[in-house]
Amino acid sequence: MEEADESREEISAQMPSSCPNRVRRKCSLSGTAGLTGREGQVARGSRDDSSPQEPWHLRNMISKSRWKLLATLALVLAVMVWYSISREDSFYFPIPGKKEPCLQGEAERMASKLFGNYSREQPVFLQLKDYFWVKTPSAYELPYGTKGSEDLLLRVLAITSYSVPESIQSLKCRRCVVVGNGHRLRNSSLGEAINKYDVVIRLNSAPVAGYERDVGSKTTLRLFYPESAHFNPKVEDNPDTLLVMVAFKAMDFHWIESILSDKKRVQKGFWKQPPLIWDVNPKQIRILNPFFMEIAADKLLSLPIQQPYKIKQKPTTGLLAITLALHLCDLVHIAGFGYPDAHHKRQSIHYYEYITLKSMVWSGHNVSQEALAIKRMLEIGAVKNLTYF
Ligand SMILES: CC(=O)N[C@H]1[C@H]([C@H](O)[C@H](O)CO)O[C@](OP(=O)(O)OC[C@H]2O[C@@H](n3ccc(N)nc3=O)[C@H](O)[C@@H]2O)(C(=O)O)C[C@@H]1O
Numbered sequence: 014m015e016e017a018d019e020s021r022e023e024i025s026a027q028m029p030s031s032c033p034n035r036v037r038r039k040c041s042l043s044g045t046a047g048l049t050g051r052e053g054q055v056a057r058g059s060r061d062d063s064s065p066q067e068p069w070h071l072r073n074m075i076s077k078s079r080w081k082l083l084a085t086l087a088l089v090l091a092v093m094v095w096y097s098i099s100r101e102d103s104f105y106f107p108i109p110g111k112k113e114p115c116l117q118g119e120a121e122r123m124a125s126k127l128f129g130n131y132s133r134e135q136p137v138f139l140q141l142k143d144y145f146w147v148k149t150p151s152a153y154e155l156p157y158g159t160k161g162s163e164d165l166l167l168r169v170l171a172i173t174s175y176s177v178p179e180s181i182q183s184l185k186c187r188r189c190v191v192v193g194n195g196h197r198l199r200n201s202s203l204g205e206a207i208n209k210y211d212v213v214i215r216l217n218s219a220p221v222a223g224y225e226r227d228v229g230s231k232t233t234l235r236l237f238y239p240e241s242a243h244f245n246p247k248v249e250d251n252p253d254t255l256l257v258m259v260a261f262k263a264m265d266f267h268w269i270e271s272i273l274s275d276k277k278r279v280q281k282g283f284w285k286q287p288p289l290i291w292d293v294n295p296k297q298i299r300i301l302n303p304f305f306m307e308i309a310a311d312k313l314l315s316l317p318i319q320q321p322y323k324i325k326q327k328p329t330t331g332l333l334a335i336t337l338a339l340h341l342c343d344l345v346h347i348a349g350f351g352y353p354d355a356h357h358k359r360q361s362i363h364y365y366e367y368i369t370l371k372s373m374v375w376s377g378h379n380v381s382q383e384a385l386a387i388k389r390m391l392e393i394g395a396v397k398n399l400t401y402f
Protein backbone atom coordinates (compact mmCIF):
# COMPACT_ATOMS: atom_id res chain seq x y z
CA MET A 14 0.00 0.00 0.00
CA GLU A 15 2.80 2.32 0.99
CA GLU A 16 4.57 1.44 -2.27
CA ALA A 17 1.48 2.23 -4.36
CA ASP A 18 1.12 5.56 -2.64
CA GLU A 19 4.78 6.32 -3.26
CA SER A 20 4.55 5.56 -6.99
CA ARG A 21 1.38 7.61 -7.34
CA GLU A 22 3.19 10.40 -5.63
CA GLU A 23 6.07 9.99 -8.08
CA ILE A 24 3.82 10.11 -11.16
CA SER A 25 2.00 13.09 -9.79
CA ALA A 26 5.28 14.84 -9.14
CA GLN A 27 6.25 14.31 -12.83
CA MET A 28 3.01 15.77 -14.13
CA PRO A 29 3.06 19.21 -15.65
CA SER A 30 1.64 21.77 -13.31
CA SER A 31 -0.64 22.85 -16.16
CA CYS A 32 -2.65 19.60 -15.73
CA PRO A 33 -5.77 20.09 -13.65
CA ASN A 34 -5.88 17.74 -10.70
CA ARG A 35 -8.90 15.80 -12.08
CA VAL A 36 -7.24 14.90 -15.35
CA ARG A 37 -3.76 14.49 -14.02
CA ARG A 38 -3.64 10.69 -14.55
CA LYS A 39 -4.70 10.93 -18.24
CA CYS A 40 -2.45 13.85 -18.80
CA SER A 41 0.56 11.96 -17.44
CA LEU A 42 -0.16 8.72 -19.36
CA SER A 43 -0.52 10.44 -22.72
CA GLY A 44 2.95 11.91 -22.31
CA THR A 45 4.97 8.75 -21.62
CA ALA A 46 2.60 6.02 -22.82
CA GLY A 47 4.25 2.67 -23.42
CA LEU A 48 7.49 3.60 -21.66
CA THR A 49 8.41 1.56 -18.64
CA GLY A 50 11.21 1.29 -16.12
CA ARG A 51 14.40 3.08 -17.03
CA GLU A 52 12.98 4.21 -20.41
CA GLY A 53 10.03 5.82 -18.80
CA GLN A 54 12.22 7.40 -16.22
CA VAL A 55 14.49 8.82 -18.89
CA ALA A 56 11.52 10.09 -20.96
CA ARG A 57 9.77 11.54 -17.89
CA GLY A 58 12.92 12.73 -16.20
CA SER A 59 13.72 11.93 -12.63
CA ARG A 60 12.03 13.72 -9.77
CA ASP A 61 15.05 15.95 -9.22
CA ASP A 62 15.47 17.27 -12.76
CA SER A 63 11.81 18.23 -13.34
CA SER A 64 12.75 21.86 -13.12
CA PRO A 65 10.33 24.55 -14.25
CA GLN A 66 12.89 25.64 -16.90
CA GLU A 67 12.64 22.24 -18.71
CA PRO A 68 8.98 21.22 -19.04
CA TRP A 69 8.22 17.50 -19.54
CA HIS A 70 6.98 17.91 -23.11
CA LEU A 71 10.29 19.57 -24.05
CA ARG A 72 12.22 16.62 -22.59
CA ASN A 73 9.85 14.31 -24.41
CA MET A 74 10.58 16.06 -27.68
CA ILE A 75 14.34 15.82 -27.04
CA SER A 76 13.98 12.11 -26.38
CA LYS A 77 11.93 11.65 -29.58
CA SER A 78 14.43 13.59 -31.66
CA ARG A 79 17.21 11.46 -30.18
CA TRP A 80 15.46 8.37 -31.54
CA LYS A 81 14.96 10.09 -34.87
CA LEU A 82 18.68 10.91 -34.98
CA LEU A 83 19.59 7.31 -34.18
CA ALA A 84 17.23 6.03 -36.87
CA THR A 85 18.74 8.46 -39.41
CA LEU A 86 22.26 7.32 -38.48
CA ALA A 87 21.25 3.67 -38.87
CA LEU A 88 19.75 4.47 -42.27
CA VAL A 89 22.91 6.32 -43.39
CA LEU A 90 25.05 3.37 -42.26
CA ALA A 91 22.84 0.89 -44.13
CA VAL A 92 23.05 3.03 -47.30
CA MET A 93 26.87 3.20 -46.92
CA VAL A 94 27.14 -0.59 -46.60
CA TRP A 95 24.85 -1.10 -49.59
CA TYR A 96 26.78 1.49 -51.61
CA SER A 97 30.19 0.00 -50.78
CA ILE A 98 29.03 -3.49 -51.69
CA SER A 99 27.38 -2.39 -54.93
CA ARG A 100 30.31 -0.24 -56.11
CA GLU A 101 33.49 -2.19 -56.70
CA ASP A 102 35.72 0.86 -56.68
CA SER A 103 34.71 2.02 -53.25
CA PHE A 104 35.94 0.56 -50.01
CA TYR A 105 34.77 -2.74 -48.69
CA PHE A 106 33.69 -3.71 -45.18
CA PRO A 107 35.17 -6.98 -43.99
CA ILE A 108 32.73 -8.77 -41.68
CA PRO A 109 34.52 -9.35 -38.35
CA GLY A 110 34.75 -12.97 -37.28
CA LYS A 111 33.72 -14.23 -40.72
CA LYS A 112 35.99 -15.53 -43.45
CA GLU A 113 35.46 -14.01 -46.87
CA PRO A 114 33.60 -16.28 -49.30
CA CYS A 115 36.21 -17.57 -51.73
CA LEU A 116 35.59 -18.68 -55.30
CA GLN A 117 38.26 -20.96 -56.68
CA GLY A 118 39.95 -19.58 -59.83
CA GLU A 119 38.20 -16.18 -59.54
CA ALA A 120 41.37 -14.07 -59.44
CA GLU A 121 42.78 -16.03 -62.36
CA ARG A 122 39.69 -15.19 -64.45
CA MET A 123 40.10 -11.54 -63.51
CA ALA A 124 43.81 -11.61 -64.24
CA SER A 125 43.19 -12.84 -67.75
CA LYS A 126 40.79 -9.92 -68.27
CA LEU A 127 43.53 -7.53 -67.15
CA PHE A 128 46.61 -9.14 -68.59
CA GLY A 129 45.09 -10.73 -71.68
CA ASN A 130 46.93 -13.71 -72.97
CA TYR A 131 49.45 -14.44 -70.22
CA SER A 132 51.10 -17.59 -68.96
CA ARG A 133 49.85 -19.15 -65.70
CA GLU A 134 52.65 -21.65 -65.96
CA GLN A 135 55.28 -19.23 -64.69
CA PRO A 136 56.71 -20.20 -61.29
CA VAL A 137 56.23 -17.64 -58.54
CA PHE A 138 59.80 -17.95 -57.30
CA LEU A 139 63.03 -18.66 -59.15
CA GLN A 140 64.38 -22.12 -58.47
CA LEU A 141 67.54 -23.88 -59.54
CA LYS A 142 65.57 -26.71 -61.10
CA ASP A 143 63.71 -24.33 -63.43
CA TYR A 144 66.76 -22.29 -64.15
CA PHE A 145 69.49 -24.78 -64.78
CA TRP A 146 67.79 -26.52 -67.65
CA VAL A 147 66.04 -23.47 -69.02
CA LYS A 148 65.46 -23.86 -72.77
CA THR A 149 64.85 -20.22 -73.73
CA PRO A 150 67.02 -17.77 -71.82
CA SER A 151 65.38 -14.64 -70.47
CA ALA A 152 64.79 -11.94 -73.10
CA TYR A 153 65.16 -9.00 -70.73
CA GLU A 154 67.66 -7.66 -68.23
CA LEU A 155 66.77 -6.94 -64.61
CA PRO A 156 64.26 -5.99 -63.30
CA TYR A 157 62.14 -7.50 -66.12
CA GLY A 158 64.26 -10.59 -66.75
CA THR A 159 67.56 -12.16 -65.76
CA LYS A 160 69.52 -11.68 -68.98
CA GLY A 161 73.19 -11.01 -68.20
CA SER A 162 72.87 -11.88 -64.49
CA GLU A 163 72.65 -15.65 -64.89
CA ASP A 164 75.97 -16.53 -63.20
CA LEU A 165 75.22 -14.46 -60.12
CA LEU A 166 71.70 -15.82 -59.94
CA LEU A 167 72.88 -19.42 -60.15
CA ARG A 168 75.19 -18.78 -57.19
CA VAL A 169 72.27 -17.43 -55.19
CA LEU A 170 69.98 -20.29 -56.17
CA ALA A 171 72.65 -22.74 -55.09
CA ILE A 172 72.17 -21.41 -51.55
CA THR A 173 68.46 -20.73 -51.49
CA SER A 174 66.05 -22.34 -53.95
CA TYR A 175 62.62 -23.11 -52.53
CA SER A 176 59.11 -23.17 -53.92
CA VAL A 177 55.74 -22.04 -52.56
CA PRO A 178 55.40 -23.80 -49.17
CA GLU A 179 52.93 -26.64 -48.68
CA SER A 180 50.92 -24.55 -46.20
CA ILE A 181 49.96 -22.21 -49.08
CA GLN A 182 50.07 -24.77 -51.87
CA SER A 183 47.54 -27.03 -50.15
CA LEU A 184 44.87 -24.33 -49.65
CA LYS A 185 41.80 -25.07 -51.77
CA CYS A 186 40.99 -21.41 -52.08
CA ARG A 187 43.58 -18.77 -51.25
CA ARG A 188 42.30 -15.58 -49.71
CA CYS A 189 45.01 -12.94 -49.94
CA VAL A 190 45.38 -9.38 -48.78
CA VAL A 191 48.08 -7.03 -50.02
CA VAL A 192 48.88 -4.43 -47.38
CA GLY A 193 50.28 -1.24 -48.89
CA ASN A 194 52.23 1.20 -46.74
CA GLY A 195 49.81 4.08 -47.19
CA HIS A 196 48.79 6.52 -44.49
CA ARG A 197 45.11 5.59 -44.81
CA LEU A 198 45.79 2.50 -42.71
CA ARG A 199 46.38 4.70 -39.69
CA ASN A 200 43.48 4.39 -37.23
CA SER A 201 41.76 2.00 -39.65
CA SER A 202 41.31 -0.75 -36.99
CA LEU A 203 41.77 -3.28 -39.80
CA GLY A 204 44.34 -5.40 -37.94
CA GLU A 205 41.96 -8.16 -36.90
CA ALA A 206 40.39 -8.40 -40.38
CA ILE A 207 43.84 -8.49 -42.04
CA ASN A 208 45.01 -11.34 -39.80
CA LYS A 209 42.10 -13.49 -41.01
CA TYR A 210 43.31 -13.81 -44.61
CA ASP A 211 45.19 -17.00 -45.54
CA VAL A 212 48.00 -14.99 -47.10
CA VAL A 213 49.04 -11.54 -45.91
CA ILE A 214 51.50 -9.79 -48.23
CA ARG A 215 53.51 -6.86 -46.83
CA LEU A 216 56.03 -4.58 -48.43
CA ASN A 217 59.53 -3.34 -47.74
CA SER A 218 60.32 -2.40 -44.18
CA ALA A 219 56.74 -1.60 -43.15
CA PRO A 220 56.49 -2.32 -39.40
CA VAL A 221 53.79 -4.27 -37.59
CA ALA A 222 55.12 -3.97 -34.01
CA GLY A 223 53.12 -1.23 -32.35
CA TYR A 224 50.67 -0.99 -35.30
CA GLU A 225 48.88 -4.33 -34.83
CA ARG A 226 45.45 -2.76 -34.29
CA ASP A 227 45.55 -1.10 -37.71
CA VAL A 228 47.67 -3.45 -39.84
CA GLY A 229 47.58 -6.81 -38.06
CA SER A 230 50.55 -8.97 -37.14
CA LYS A 231 50.46 -11.84 -39.60
CA THR A 232 52.92 -11.70 -42.51
CA THR A 233 52.96 -14.58 -44.96
CA LEU A 234 55.06 -12.91 -47.64
CA ARG A 235 57.15 -9.76 -47.50
CA LEU A 236 58.44 -8.29 -50.74
CA PHE A 237 61.66 -6.31 -50.46
CA TYR A 238 64.86 -5.29 -52.21
CA PRO A 239 68.24 -4.78 -50.43
CA GLU A 240 67.68 -1.04 -49.84
CA SER A 241 64.25 -1.68 -48.34
CA ALA A 242 65.15 -4.69 -46.16
CA HIS A 243 64.28 -4.20 -42.50
CA PHE A 244 67.45 -4.18 -40.39
CA ASN A 245 65.77 -6.36 -37.80
CA PRO A 246 63.44 -8.73 -39.69
CA LYS A 247 62.86 -10.95 -36.63
CA VAL A 248 61.01 -8.12 -34.87
CA GLU A 249 58.61 -7.38 -37.72
CA ASP A 250 58.05 -10.82 -39.24
CA ASN A 251 56.83 -14.24 -38.10
CA PRO A 252 59.26 -17.19 -37.99
CA ASP A 253 57.64 -18.63 -41.13
CA THR A 254 57.34 -15.38 -43.11
CA LEU A 255 58.73 -15.73 -46.62
CA LEU A 256 61.11 -12.90 -47.44
CA VAL A 257 60.71 -12.43 -51.17
CA MET A 258 63.53 -10.48 -52.82
CA VAL A 259 62.70 -8.39 -55.86
CA ALA A 260 65.92 -7.91 -57.83
CA PHE A 261 66.35 -4.63 -59.68
CA LYS A 262 70.06 -4.89 -60.49
CA ALA A 263 72.84 -7.49 -60.45
CA MET A 264 74.17 -6.02 -57.19
CA ASP A 265 70.97 -7.18 -55.48
CA PHE A 266 71.92 -10.82 -56.16
CA HIS A 267 75.42 -10.02 -54.96
CA TRP A 268 74.06 -8.65 -51.68
CA ILE A 269 71.88 -11.66 -50.87
CA GLU A 270 74.70 -14.05 -51.76
CA SER A 271 77.16 -12.24 -49.49
CA ILE A 272 74.64 -12.23 -46.63
CA LEU A 273 73.62 -15.87 -46.93
CA SER A 274 77.08 -17.30 -47.45
CA ASP A 275 78.72 -14.76 -45.17
CA LYS A 276 81.09 -13.47 -47.85
CA LYS A 277 82.72 -10.06 -47.90
CA ARG A 278 80.00 -7.42 -48.18
CA VAL A 279 80.06 -5.01 -51.12
CA GLN A 280 78.93 -1.56 -50.14
CA LYS A 281 79.01 0.26 -53.49
CA GLY A 282 76.28 0.17 -56.12
CA PHE A 283 73.26 0.70 -53.88
CA TRP A 284 71.21 3.86 -53.76
CA LYS A 285 70.85 3.42 -49.97
CA GLN A 286 72.95 1.31 -47.59
CA PRO A 287 71.35 -2.14 -47.19
CA PRO A 288 71.91 -4.19 -44.01
CA LEU A 289 75.41 -5.68 -43.70
CA ILE A 290 74.34 -8.18 -41.06
CA TRP A 291 70.95 -9.72 -41.63
CA ASP A 292 69.68 -12.34 -39.24
CA VAL A 293 67.50 -14.61 -41.41
CA ASN A 294 67.16 -18.29 -42.15
CA PRO A 295 68.04 -19.05 -45.84
CA LYS A 296 64.92 -21.26 -45.92
CA GLN A 297 62.82 -18.10 -45.50
CA ILE A 298 64.31 -16.43 -48.59
CA ARG A 299 62.72 -16.49 -52.04
CA ILE A 300 63.66 -14.75 -55.28
CA LEU A 301 60.63 -13.36 -57.11
CA ASN A 302 60.29 -14.34 -60.74
CA PRO A 303 60.96 -11.09 -62.74
CA PHE A 304 58.07 -12.12 -64.97
CA PHE A 305 55.68 -10.34 -62.55
CA MET A 306 57.59 -7.08 -62.91
CA GLU A 307 57.32 -7.40 -66.68
CA ILE A 308 53.56 -8.03 -66.49
CA ALA A 309 52.97 -5.11 -64.10
CA ALA A 310 55.05 -2.73 -66.24
CA ASP A 311 53.73 -3.83 -69.60
CA LYS A 312 50.11 -4.80 -68.99
CA LEU A 313 49.15 -2.52 -66.12
CA LEU A 314 51.24 0.58 -66.81
CA SER A 315 52.14 0.21 -70.52
CA LEU A 316 55.75 1.08 -69.71
CA PRO A 317 58.42 0.38 -72.30
CA ILE A 318 60.70 -2.46 -71.16
CA GLN A 319 63.80 -0.85 -72.68
CA GLN A 320 64.31 2.69 -71.39
CA PRO A 321 67.23 4.88 -72.42
CA TYR A 322 66.58 7.48 -69.67
CA LYS A 323 68.60 8.03 -66.50
CA ILE A 324 65.56 7.71 -64.27
CA LYS A 325 63.91 4.51 -65.41
CA GLN A 326 60.18 4.19 -64.91
CA LYS A 327 59.12 1.11 -62.96
CA PRO A 328 56.09 -0.20 -61.05
CA THR A 329 55.96 0.31 -57.29
CA THR A 330 56.50 -2.76 -55.12
CA GLY A 331 52.82 -2.53 -54.15
CA LEU A 332 51.58 -2.80 -57.73
CA LEU A 333 54.01 -5.66 -58.27
CA ALA A 334 52.59 -7.40 -55.19
CA ILE A 335 49.01 -7.05 -56.49
CA THR A 336 50.15 -8.56 -59.81
CA LEU A 337 51.73 -11.46 -57.93
CA ALA A 338 48.62 -11.93 -55.77
CA LEU A 339 46.38 -12.16 -58.85
CA HIS A 340 48.59 -15.02 -59.99
CA LEU A 341 48.96 -16.81 -56.66
CA CYS A 342 45.55 -16.31 -55.05
CA ASP A 343 41.85 -16.92 -55.68
CA LEU A 344 40.65 -13.82 -53.88
CA VAL A 345 42.65 -10.57 -53.70
CA HIS A 346 41.89 -7.72 -51.35
CA ILE A 347 44.05 -4.66 -50.84
CA ALA A 348 44.47 -2.10 -48.05
CA GLY A 349 46.65 0.96 -47.57
CA PHE A 350 46.94 1.91 -51.22
CA GLY A 351 46.65 5.46 -52.57
CA TYR A 352 48.78 8.58 -52.39
CA PRO A 353 47.67 12.06 -51.33
CA ASP A 354 46.48 14.30 -54.17
CA ALA A 355 48.11 17.57 -55.28
CA HIS A 356 46.08 19.55 -52.69
CA HIS A 357 47.49 17.51 -49.80
CA LYS A 358 51.18 17.51 -50.62
CA ARG A 359 52.18 17.82 -46.97
CA GLN A 360 50.21 14.79 -45.89
CA SER A 361 52.30 11.81 -44.85
CA ILE A 362 52.40 8.94 -47.32
CA HIS A 363 53.18 6.20 -44.76
CA TYR A 364 51.18 4.89 -41.79
CA TYR A 365 54.32 4.56 -39.67
CA GLU A 366 56.44 7.66 -40.35
CA TYR A 367 56.13 11.20 -41.57
CA ILE A 368 57.43 11.51 -45.11
CA THR A 369 55.74 13.20 -48.03
CA LEU A 370 55.40 12.66 -51.79
CA LYS A 371 58.52 14.82 -52.18
CA SER A 372 60.63 11.82 -51.08
CA MET A 373 59.56 10.00 -54.24
CA VAL A 374 60.81 12.46 -56.86
CA TRP A 375 63.72 10.23 -58.00
CA SER A 376 61.81 6.98 -57.61
CA GLY A 377 60.72 6.47 -61.21
CA HIS A 378 57.13 5.73 -60.17
CA ASN A 379 54.11 7.28 -61.81
CA VAL A 380 51.60 7.28 -58.98
CA SER A 381 48.78 8.80 -61.08
CA GLN A 382 49.14 6.09 -63.68
CA GLU A 383 49.19 3.45 -60.92
CA ALA A 384 46.03 4.91 -59.39
CA LEU A 385 44.28 4.49 -62.75
CA ALA A 386 45.48 0.88 -62.97
CA ILE A 387 44.20 0.12 -59.46
CA LYS A 388 40.86 1.85 -60.23
CA ARG A 389 40.48 -0.38 -63.27
CA MET A 390 41.16 -3.47 -61.15
CA LEU A 391 38.56 -2.30 -58.61
CA GLU A 392 36.01 -1.53 -61.31
CA ILE A 393 36.17 -4.95 -62.91
CA GLY A 394 36.14 -6.57 -59.45
CA ALA A 395 39.60 -8.15 -59.78
CA VAL A 396 40.48 -6.78 -56.34
CA LYS A 397 38.54 -5.27 -53.45
CA ASN A 398 39.71 -2.44 -51.26
CA LEU A 399 39.50 -2.45 -47.45
CA THR A 400 40.51 1.21 -47.22
CA TYR A 401 39.14 4.04 -49.37
CA PHE A 402 40.65 4.97 -52.73
C1 LIG B 1 62.32 7.27 -51.02
C2 LIG B 1 61.93 6.04 -51.75
O1 LIG B 1 62.65 5.57 -52.57
N1 LIG B 1 60.75 5.56 -51.43
C3 LIG B 1 60.23 4.32 -52.06
C4 LIG B 1 59.97 3.28 -50.98
C5 LIG B 1 61.27 2.97 -50.19
O2 LIG B 1 62.25 2.49 -51.07
C6 LIG B 1 60.97 1.91 -49.16
O3 LIG B 1 59.89 2.28 -48.35
C7 LIG B 1 62.18 1.74 -48.28
O4 LIG B 1 61.84 0.86 -47.25
O5 LIG B 1 59.50 2.08 -51.58
C8 LIG B 1 58.34 2.14 -52.41
O6 LIG B 1 57.13 2.01 -51.65
P1 LIG B 1 56.78 2.18 -50.09
O7 LIG B 1 57.63 1.32 -49.25
O8 LIG B 1 56.74 3.63 -49.80
O9 LIG B 1 55.31 1.61 -50.04
C9 LIG B 1 55.00 0.28 -50.42
C10 LIG B 1 53.87 0.27 -51.42
O10 LIG B 1 52.68 0.75 -50.85
C11 LIG B 1 51.92 1.47 -51.81
N2 LIG B 1 51.64 2.81 -51.26
C12 LIG B 1 52.44 3.37 -50.33
C13 LIG B 1 52.13 4.59 -49.80
C14 LIG B 1 50.98 5.23 -50.23
N3 LIG B 1 50.59 6.42 -49.72
N4 LIG B 1 50.20 4.66 -51.15
C15 LIG B 1 50.51 3.47 -51.68
O11 LIG B 1 49.77 2.99 -52.55
C16 LIG B 1 52.76 1.52 -53.09
O12 LIG B 1 52.26 0.57 -53.99
C17 LIG B 1 54.14 1.13 -52.63
O13 LIG B 1 54.86 0.38 -53.54
C18 LIG B 1 58.32 0.88 -53.31
O14 LIG B 1 59.15 0.02 -53.10
O15 LIG B 1 57.45 0.84 -54.18
C19 LIG B 1 58.23 3.37 -53.30
C20 LIG B 1 58.90 4.63 -52.75
O16 LIG B 1 59.14 5.54 -53.79
Ligand SMILES: CO[C@@H]1[C@H](O)[C@@H](O)[C@H](O[C@H]2[C@H](O)[C@@H](NC(C)=O)[C@H](OCc3ccccc3)O[C@@H]2CO)O[C@@H]1CO
Pocket residue numbers: 238240261283284323324327328329330375376377
Ligand atom coordinates in the same frame (compact mmCIF):
# COMPACT_ATOMS: atom_id res chain seq x y z
C1 LIG C 1 60.60 -0.21 -56.72
O1 LIG C 1 61.61 0.75 -56.78
C2 LIG C 1 62.28 0.94 -55.55
C3 LIG C 1 61.93 2.28 -54.95
O2 LIG C 1 60.55 2.40 -54.93
C4 LIG C 1 62.49 3.43 -55.77
O3 LIG C 1 62.25 4.62 -55.11
C5 LIG C 1 63.96 3.23 -55.95
O4 LIG C 1 64.44 4.23 -56.82
C6 LIG C 1 65.82 4.52 -56.72
C7 LIG C 1 66.43 4.19 -58.08
O5 LIG C 1 66.33 2.80 -58.30
C8 LIG C 1 67.89 4.60 -58.04
N1 LIG C 1 68.44 4.40 -59.39
C9 LIG C 1 69.54 3.69 -59.60
C10 LIG C 1 70.00 3.58 -61.01
O6 LIG C 1 70.15 3.14 -58.68
C11 LIG C 1 67.98 6.08 -57.70
O7 LIG C 1 69.38 6.39 -57.58
C12 LIG C 1 69.68 7.77 -57.57
C13 LIG C 1 69.46 8.37 -58.93
C14 LIG C 1 68.73 9.52 -58.99
C15 LIG C 1 68.52 10.12 -60.23
C16 LIG C 1 69.06 9.57 -61.37
C17 LIG C 1 69.81 8.41 -61.31
C18 LIG C 1 70.02 7.80 -60.07
O8 LIG C 1 67.39 6.29 -56.42
C19 LIG C 1 66.00 5.99 -56.42
C20 LIG C 1 65.47 6.30 -55.02
O9 LIG C 1 65.58 7.67 -54.81
O10 LIG C 1 64.25 1.98 -56.52
C21 LIG C 1 63.80 0.90 -55.67
C22 LIG C 1 64.32 -0.38 -56.24
O11 LIG C 1 65.71 -0.42 -56.07
